[in-house]
Amino acid sequence: xxxxxxxxxxxxxxxxxxxxxxxxxxxxxxxxxxxxxxxxxxxxxxxxxxxxxxxxxxxxxxxxxxxxxxxxxxxxxxxxxxxxxxxxxxxxxxxxxxxxxxxxxxxxxxxxxxxxxxxxxxxxxxxxxxxxxxxxxxx
Amino acid sequence: xxxxxxxxxxxxxxxxxxxxxxxxxxxxxxxxxxxxxxxxxxxxxxxxxxxxxxxxxxxxxxxxxxxxxxxxxxxxxxxxxxxxxxxxxxxxxxxxxxxxxxxxxxxxxxxxxxxxxxxxxxxxxxxxxxxxxxxxxxxxxxxxxxxxxxxxxxxxxxxxxxxxxxxxxxxxxxxxxxxxxxxxxxxxxxxxxxxxxxxxxxxxxxxxxxxxxxxxxxxxxxxxxxxxxxxxxxxxxxxxxxxxxxxxxxxxxxxxxxxxxxxxxxxxxxxxxxxxxxxxxxxxxxxxxxxxxxxxxxxxxxxxxxxxxxxxxxxxxxxxxxxxxxxxxxxxxxxxxxxxxxxxxxxxxxxxxxxxxxxxxxxxxxxxxxxxxxxxxxxxxxxxxxxxxxxxxxxxxxxxxxxxxxxxxxxxxxxxxxxxxxxxxxxxxxxxxxxxxxxxxxxxxxxxxxxxxxxxxxxxxxxxxxxxxxxxxxxxxxxxxxxxxxxxxxxxxxxxxxxxxxxxxxxxxxxxxxxxxxxxxxxxxxxxxxxxx
Numbered sequence: 244x245x246x247x248x249x250x251x252x253x254x255x256x257x258x259x260x261x262x263x264x265x266x267x268x269x270x271x272x273x274x275x276x277x278x279x280x281x282x283x284x285x286x287x288x289x290x291x292x293x294x295x296x297x298x299x300x301x302x303x304x305x306x307x308x309x310x311x312x313x314x315x316x317x318x319x320x321x322x323x324x325x326x327x328x329x330x331x332x333x334x335x336x337x338x339x340x341x342x343x344x345x346x347x348x349x350x351x352x353x354x355x356x357x358x359x360x361x362x363x364x365x366x367x368x369x370x371x372x373x374x375x376x377x378x379x380x381x382x
Numbered sequence: 383x384x385x386x387x388x389x390x391x392x393x394x395x396x397x398x399x400x401x402x403x404x405x406x407x408x409x410x411x412x413x414x415x416x417x418x419x420x421x422x423x424x425x426x427x428x429x430x431x432x433x434x435x436x437x438x439x440x441x442x443x444x445x446x447x448x449x450x451x452x453x454x455x456x457x458x459x460x461x462x463x464x465x466x467x468x469x470x471x472x473x474x475x476x477x478x479x480x481x482x483x484x485x486x487x488x489x490x491x492x493x494x495x496x497x498x499x500x501x502x503x504x505x506x507x508x509x510x511x512x513x514x515x516x517x518x519x520x521x522x523x524x525x526x527x528x529x530x531x532x533x534x535x536x537x538x539x540x541x542x543x544x545x546x547x548x549x550x551x552x553x554x555x556x557x558x559x560x561x562x563x564x565x566x567x568x569x570x571x572x573x574x575x576x577x578x579x580x581x582x583x584x585x586x587x588x589x590x591x592x593x594x595x596x597x598x599x600x601x602x603x604x605x606x607x608x609x610x611x612x613x614x615x616x617x618x619x620x621x622x623x624x625x626x627x628x629x630x631x632x633x634x635x636x637x638x639x640x641x642x643x644x645x646x647x648x649x650x651x652x653x654x655x656x657x658x659x660x661x662x663x664x665x666x667x668x669x670x671x672x673x674x675x676x677x678x679x680x681x682x683x684x685x686x687x688x689x690x691x692x693x694x695x696x697x698x699x700x701x702x703x704x705x706x707x708x709x710x711x712x713x714x715x716x717x718x719x720x721x722x723x724x725x726x727x728x729x730x731x732x733x734x735x736x737x738x739x740x741x742x743x744x745x746x747x748x749x750x751x752x753x754x755x756x757x758x759x760x761x762x763x764x765x766x767x768x769x770x771x772x773x774x775x776x777x778x779x780x781x782x783x784x785x786x787x788x789x790x791x792x793x794x795x796x797x798x799x800x801x802x803x804x805x806x807x808x809x810x811x812x813x814x815x816x817x818x819x820x821x822x823x824x825x826x827x828x829x830x831x832x833x834x835x836x837x838x839x840x841x842x843x844x845x846x847x848x849x850x851x852x853x854x855x856x857x858x859x860x861x862x863x864x865x866x867x868x869x870x871x872x873x874x875x876x877x878x879x880x881x882x883x884x885x886x887x888x889x890x891x892x893x894x895x896x897x898x899x900x901x902x903x904x905x906x907x908x909x910x911x912x913x914x915x
Contacts (some may be wrong), residue, residue, distance in 0.1 A: 347834070366819070
């Protein structure tokens, strides 16, 4: 899973850390997204369940990741999304954060204002997922 | 709040045009006869409708209590409690990792005081209550018993269901606390306790729902769920119980998904498989041990965030499949649940959907009306065949024991891998347009995000709940708490000691959920799954 897919075109493939931040255990969506991104040629570092901002930052540093994807279906996104962004900034890492899960439209401006680079909701297609992650990496 | 409805007036069983109809049509084993493919009762919904049990929980105990009263007022016939993520994970609301999750996706319960507020003004001797809790299930049961007994209702009178199905947590929903083996011991402790002292209580609700929501197929849901059921039977028998003493109180919980006839076949196959295995494999002789009773919930995962009103139609069709499959109780999802917790209006429409099916469509007048359909009978047989091949695999993995086979499948990540493969296959089909999802990848005109009104739980809930917990900690006798927690640790270290009495002591001393879980964790340890993508 290390080789770049032709669709990446130039440079190295995007390397993304995927994690469930917090206590929420619903990992169906994140696992599907992991495979979608891998199929699109990205390098996926899948941390899985019960991660903290600290464990995610550690993985970002170790893996030299380009982007972080966190998933939450627990309505905690307004707390946890900005917290992840702030924790990365505090660690001196300029790495965008994409949030996936159940995020009502009315929360999108607040997420954006807090520095979340992209939000993926239920029903997002593989193309939309891949495009969102690419856009987050190349603002 | 009538739990039952008298439907014995026979002249009610006429079509809308006035044609009288019989209870059952067709040949072969009748409903209420082994192997119960056609239903566990001879006259099913003619004598008693299914229980309309709506799942609710959000915010503080007081918030959810108000929703419970509303649901009972509009005709709900049983209560079902959704706990928030910290409670499900055995963490107190003031724990670091609870930040942002208190009261958001269910109700926060930290101590027995919260449990008392949750059921304030509700006669626990008259209502039946379901609690969706797994890892810390024995602790929540202890809190419920303590609240009831403080209110003068003896534990022997309590009716309800504790989900307490830890195996599917490792396979699908991932809300586990301890490693699988001590967790199964906790399940067995609850079975021993309720069998002896709470004859109206269902100690385990063996749940396929979450397996399906995590992405499994119907056949996998059927097979994994029944295998988990067999595993609990083997564990309880190994703990010294007679199968006929506890098996009549085992209950099941299935998903009702979109493919209508596949779902009906699944429910019918489940009854037949359970009856045969319980009789032939586990030697049960009480016919109640052979009868698979189940709760159904419509498929949350099938709800779309796009054009959410269309979900009303999906839910109605899924609910109908559950009823035609012979469910004992039913939760219908609210149309706005792909966006947030249900609003009161959406929850009411969901309940009304069940009432339309029950009272207007006539489907409750005849038992197993689809029985004898060539397609439905074939589908029933086919799902049974697929489930049997999974059982054979697990038996092989467990050297003849389903329990050991299930443990092996959890430890290797086999279940999680099978489910993730199926989920991805489904997603690829939707992506490729091979599978139409109305409003998502076809017929997408007409979505109006501005029209949505959502239930919001604010940060104030978390602050309030932390204050409530601090007040309980302030008022209690700390020495009594320490003594009770020391007993929990001591009893946990003795594998043959039933933990329920120590847990009852601890909750009565006002030990918090998180403190009790920490005490158990000191003996049992924790569990980290092998992440399979």
